[in-house]
Amino acid sequence: MEFGPALYHEFGEAWKTRDGYRLAKTISPELTPSQLSSIWQSANGAGSYKAARDDDVKASIKRGLSSSSARLDGIGQKEIKGWVEVYFAYWQAAGILAQVQQTSSWTNAYEQWKVLINALIQGYNSHEFEAWTIPCLYVAGKHLRLFAMQADEHTSVNDNSATAFQDDFDPELQKHQKLEDCARVLNKVFTICLSDRAPLEESRKWGLYYIVNLLFKTYFKLNATGLSKNVLRILTAGRGDMPDFHAFPKSQQVTFKYHEGVLCFLEENYAEAEKHLTEAWNTCHKDAMRNKELILTYLIPCHLITTHTLPTEKLLEPYPRLQKLFLPLSRCIKQGELHKFDIALQEAEDEFVKRRIYLTLERGRDIALRNLLRKVFIAGGFEPVAKEGDKPFRRTRIPVAEFAAAISLGSEEKVDNDEVECLLANMIYKGLIKGYISRERSIVVLSKSGAFPGTGV
């Protein structure tokens, strides 16, 4: 919005209704270059490219804000002063952003936007900004991150003066320089939300989850999941004096739970991961296909580990990408086709690794193996019944060689008996098979009742 009566009017209106989102719109950078440059010129004095003096601009913003809010309750001189700084920073940012496409000066855009967000932070710290204005922090934070990523992308890696005093150089240093800086700024924002001691109704704590979600996104990008864990810990510790999680907007809940789930997933804490991801799944908007797809990407491997279950084709129907990802593997697991499983895993390895689910899916091999061994057991048939009318028992003494033959099936490599025993021992140790191995006689003695727990035999 151009700096003029319209902006000041909007500012006044937002104030009247205490509408934070409306206020936040007045500092949004999501405008076309021409809109941005008209903002830049509006305060520069009617299209004149001769830059006005900063003090003049500030004074004019101050006049505008004061006049439009003259009749408002509750807005003090201190607050006005704070907002003048914010809009002044916004005005300067608009000037840079208007030309950023041509100049690629994303670093400048980032730095100027940082001035804006710092002005906001300052506003909360010392100019008594009220909590309903936090959507301004959302807008500022969201774009700070975007500008940081742009800046990093456009920074040449050759500028490495900063490494001069280190014992070793660090190529990652340049790659995410601005994004790392951005993470620190967002952390500051997080702190001013968290540390608000005002009563909950008017507390900045309502901004926590939006900011935390931004932090998560940033840390994930930086590959710094450890830092995300720190944020989680702080949140857990402060949960006592925070609004109920379910009182936050659902979109924030979903994003938060998704990240929390993925963090647990990466730590191999699958039970917790499943809990969080399921909650995200249940809360997610039914049409948010992309989000649902992301949730399922981790929820499906989770289920494979925790409950040994696979997704149905119906569940995957709306997600062609997930079908491609999971169906081939699922089929092999179901059929107990060990060798084909290995091939399928190898074929999709790059994709799995990229999504960080490779190491989890790899463990699906246990289930495939269990299913194969189970087939051997069933093929073994029943023991002759001693007496007419007795319930027949399956043959429970099975030579290791029979399992070995099954495992070698379809593979060109012959697996020796010792290795087969090792695999069997693993199955028993993990509780996938009930029974024991007799080394002396080279047979496996399976339990008469439920040799393969949970599978009906």
Add this chain to the structure above:
Amino acid sequence: MMPTWPTASPPQGVPPSTAYAATYSAPAFTPVQVRQTFGQSYSAPQASYPTTHPYGPAQSPPPAPANHQPTAASPPTADEQPRKKVQWPDSVRSYVQRSFFPANMDPTVSKEEMEAKLKETIMRASEDNLLYSIVWETMPLPQQIIKQEREQRAKAMAYPAQVQTPYSNAPMPISKKRKSADLEDVANLSITPPWRTGQGARLEDRVTFSKDKRQATEESSDNTSKLNKYEKRQKRFNGGYVSTYRSPSPPPGDGPVVGTCEKLEKSYLRLTAPPKPENVRPPRVLKNTLELLKKKWKKDSNYAYICDQFKSMRQDLTVQRVRDDFTVEVYEIHARIALEKGDLGEYNQCQTQLKALYKLGLKGKANEFKAYRILYFIHTANRTDLNSVLADLTPAEKKDKAIKHALDVRSSLALGNYHRFFQLYNETPNMGAYLMDMFVGRERLAALCNICKAYKPDVPLRFVTEELYFESDMEAAQFIIDNGGQDLLQEKEDGTIVILTGKAGQTFESHKAKAFARVDIKGQI
């Protein structure tokens, strides 16, 4: 819509029982607790520093007179950033109080200076989110910092290259080592040349450990600081991500230094200011240095000396921004030596650099070191980094002998295939065995647990010897005895010794749990 989960296997479609799911618990890598120490095999030399802090009373300070808690006492009510709502930790409060004890006052430092410094210190800590991680009990008081800075300014005139600022190792809290030791070093330097040979420098200055450890022993009673240290460490090491923020770093120089130093040997000293060309050796000289060091290593095998020399070589290369095949060679040799001596801390530094150097397209033994890297992450059970390594490998690299071996090791462990694992252990290429030795013990325990649960009633000792690749039955038996299984060994009538696996029960489980928990972060010894 809820997802529906059909069962994985049974054609009959019987739903799996829930109890079943609970018993499935064999992660590929057990998530490990970060520990303070590396492990018993590396009992790092205990620091000889006094454990009591030279400054100020650590225990119950005398009550502060009321008039000595001036404005700054309720930490920074700074006008430009009054963080009125910040909760100051008690440790910070008492730090502020301590600063104003009459006993601690320094006549040469004015109150204004102190307050300013205090404010600066605390605000910086707050901004960097270090309020809870700094060990305030050992933080020098503002007057001490000011005095130190003055001294250093004075010294800077004479020896700009070796100046230490109190924040030189930021964002770490200031350690005593830096204060007490290095300042002396600087003082010594005014008489002896900086490249004095190895014997002069203390071990602590050369090897990368000891600082954290020392703090740990000092404050092991202090639970909060322990926890914070844990977080901090995590922050530093997790996911291979290192925060690159260094608070007040010295102003960058105009470009790479061009060294003029002709001496071959130089001991390592951490830089906090631009290096002086006369103290830096150009690549031409460094090449001779490397040859000399190779010879010395073969002759004396003095690791402390070699490590120190290599660190200073690396530093000289970095400050001159020399990144070529020679750089790779230096790092590779240092990495190999560190591996051989089990100094995983140094090894890790080298491998991180090597990774970056290979990425620049420099030649070297890239595959050999990529394979080590995989083994290293297996050892530290670092799943995130392991995943990243997998992501970075090209198909051609996956076929390389050493890398393939390392990948196979990884997958055999992930699937619990100890049979295959120990076969691979036996055929490790290059120096990978040094790394595998680090975790072969815990894998033996894991396998033993497996065997004890699965085999009944017993297995021959020879079977365990062969499966777990012990050198001899003796060694296998000793391993079992060492882990509490002395009652399980039995001699049969025909003379064979068996292990009564059926009676083992939980014998090895606790040892296994302990062994897996003992992986310290990145092998800092």
